[in-house]
Amino acid sequence: MDESIVDQLARDGERSQSPTSIVETDRLTVQFGRQTILKDISISVPRGQTVAIIGESGCGKTMLLKSIVGLLKPTSGSVRFDGQDINLLNDQDMTATRKRLGFVFQNAALFDSMTIRQNVEFPLKQHGVPKGKQANRLIVDRLAEVGLPSNVMLKKPAQLSGGMRKRVGLARALILEPDLLLYDEPTTGLDPIMSDIINELMLRTRKRYPVTSIIVTHDMHSARKVADRIIMLHPFSRLKSGESQVLFDDVPEMLDKTRDRRVKQFVHGEAGERLMEMLLTKNDGDLETPNLYDSIRRNEGEGE
Amino acid sequence: MATDPYVHSETLQGRIMKGLVRVTNAWGGVAVQGILTLGDISLFTLQMLRWMVTARPKRETLMPNFYSVGVLSLPVVALTGTFIGMVLAIQSYHQFKSIGMETRLGAVINMSLVRELGPVLAATMLAGRVGSAMAAVIGTMRVTEQIDALVSMGANPIHYLVVPRFMACVLLIPALTVMADFMGIVGGYFYSVIVLGVDHAQYLRNSRDFVGSFDLFSGVFKSVFFGAVIAIISCYRGFHCQPGADGVGRAATAAFVQSFVMILVLDIVLNLFLDAIYFTIWPSGAKLF
Secondary structure, three states: OOHHHHHHHHHOOOOOOOOOEEEEEEEEEEEEOOEEEEEEEEEEEEOOOEEEEEEOOOOOHHHHHHHHOOOOOOOEEEEEEOOEEHHHOOHHHHHHHHOOEEEEOOOOOOOOOOOHHHHHHHHHHHHOOOOHHHHHHHHHHHHHHOOOOHHHOOOOHHHOOHHHHHHHHHHHHHOOOOOEEEEEOOOOOOOHHHHHHHHHHHHHHHHHOOOEEEEEOOOHHHHHHHOOEEEEEOOHHHOOOOOOOEEEEEOHHHHHOOOOHHHHHHHHOOOHHHHHHHHHOOOOHHHOOOOOHHHHHHHHHHHO | OOOOHHHHHHHHHHHHHHHHHHHHHHHHHHHHHHHHHHHHHHHHHHHHHHHHHHOOOOHHHHHHHHHHHHHOOHHHHHHHHHHHHHHHHHHHHHHHHHOOOHHHHHHHHHHHHHHHHHHHHHHHHHHHHHHHHHHHHHHHHHHOOHHHHHHHOOOOHHHHHHHHHHHHHHHHHHHHHHHHHHHHHHHHHHHHHHHOOOOHHHHHHHHHHHOOHHHHHHHHHHHHHHHHHHHHHHHHHHHOOOOHHHHHHHHHHHHHHHHHHHHHHHHHHHHHHHHHHHHHHOOOOOOOO
C-alpha cells in the first residue's frame, strides 16, 4: 500500500473513525414513474465486510448499487455513508465522499478516447493527488496488482479483451485506495478461468486493503467464494403484500439450509413451473429487465 | 329497416367528438412534450453556463475539442465555401448579363456570402461534421456507463463533456465562417473573372462599394449563436440518448436535424434583429465602419 496516499487522505480527515457500518440504507425506495424497483430496503454493511447482492435480472440490484454511490436519487428513504446521508451532501462534500468510493462497472466503463494509463490516472487527476513520478508509480503498481503489465498503458480500451478491461476497471477503482468498493457483475461475460481470476483478485484486494466491498452478481460460485454475507433481493412486482424485498440476508453457508422456495430456485438455477407459466402464459414482462431508461435519465436529470 | 335519426345523429356526433378528443390529445401530448423538452434544454444550458463560469475547463479537455472543431472542420468548410461562390457565379451570370449588369456580380455574390451563405453553410457543415459526432460520442458514453463512471469518480459530466464542446463551437465558428466567406469570395471571383470573363476592376469595385463591414460583422455575429445552438442541441441529444446502437444513431441524426432547423430559425430572428438595429442607427443605410 502506498503510504503517501494514506497519509494524505488521513491528513484531510477523510478516513474518519466512524460507526461500525460504513453503508446503511434506511427504507430505501426507488421508483421510476409508476414502477417500483426498490421498496423499503434497509441494509447495513459493516466496515471491512464483503457483501454479495444476488437476485433475478430486474430486481433492482444495480439500482441499489447506484443509489449507494449517489448516481440515483432515491424516491424516499436514505443512504448513509459513514454516518452521512449522501443525498444531503453539497457538491464539495459529495466530491470528497466519492474520493472514498470505487466503482467497478459491469463492462468496466473505461473511457474509449483515453489510453489505459489515462483511464487509471483519471481519479488521481480529478482529486489532485498525487502527481508526477509518484502518480506514475501508483499506476504501474495498481496495474501490476491486477496482473497487467506496464506495456498495456499506452493501449486504448478497445485493444484489450473483456477480462483485461475489467481488471483495468478494478485498477482504476483501487487507485485512490477507497474505503468502499462496489462491483457491478464483475464476472459477467467472462470465461470460467477469467471469472476465477477476478474472484481471486477481489479476495486479494480485500486482504491487501482495508476495504469494504459490495458485489452485485448472478454468479453463485463467485458469491459463495468471495462474500462474507449474501443478500438476495426479489423483484418488487412479484412480492406478496407485506413481504420484504430482501428474501435472504445471511452467511453463504445458510443458503443451503434456507426453506424459502424462491431462494432455493435461484441458488440452484431452476426457473420452476410457476415462473415458466407466468412467462409463457401470462406474458409477464416483469420477469425481464424493465425498460426504465427514460425514467432513469429523468431521475438523474433531477439529481444534477 | 327504420333507424332512429336521433340515435344515428348521436352516434355520429359521438364519433366526431371522440375523434376531436383523440386529435386534441395527440396534439396536446406533442405540445406538452415540446414544452418539457424546451424546459429541459433550458435547464441543461443554464447548468452548462453555471459550470462554465464557476470552474475553468481543463486544458486536456479543451484542446482535443478545439482541434476537432477548428482544425479538422477547416478543409470541408473551405471547400464548401469555394464551390458555393462558384455556383453563385454560374447561377447569376446569365440573368445579370441579360440586363447588362454582369459587373455587379461581385456585389451580389460577395454580399450573399458574407451575410448569409458563409455563416449558414459553415454552421451546417459544423452541425453535420461535429454536432452529430458530439451526440454520438456522448450518447455512446451514456449507454456504456462512461458518464456514470465520470460521476462516480467525482467529475461533473456537464463540466467535463459539455463545456469544452460549447466553448470550442462558440469560439471557433467565427473563424470558420470567415474562412467560408473568404473561400467563397475567391471561388466567385475565379469563376466570374477568370472563367466568364467579367471585368476584373469593375467586379472588385462593385464588391467594395456594396459590401460593407456591417455585412461581414452580421455574418460573424450570427455564427456565434449558430455555434452555441449546435453545441447545446448535440450535447443534449447525446445526454438523452436511448440505449443501443439504434439509440446512438437516432441521437446523432436528431442532433443534426434539430441543429439545422434551429440554425434556420435563428437566422431569420437574428436577421430581423440586425436589420432593425442597422436601420435604427443608420436610417439612410450608411456603413457601420
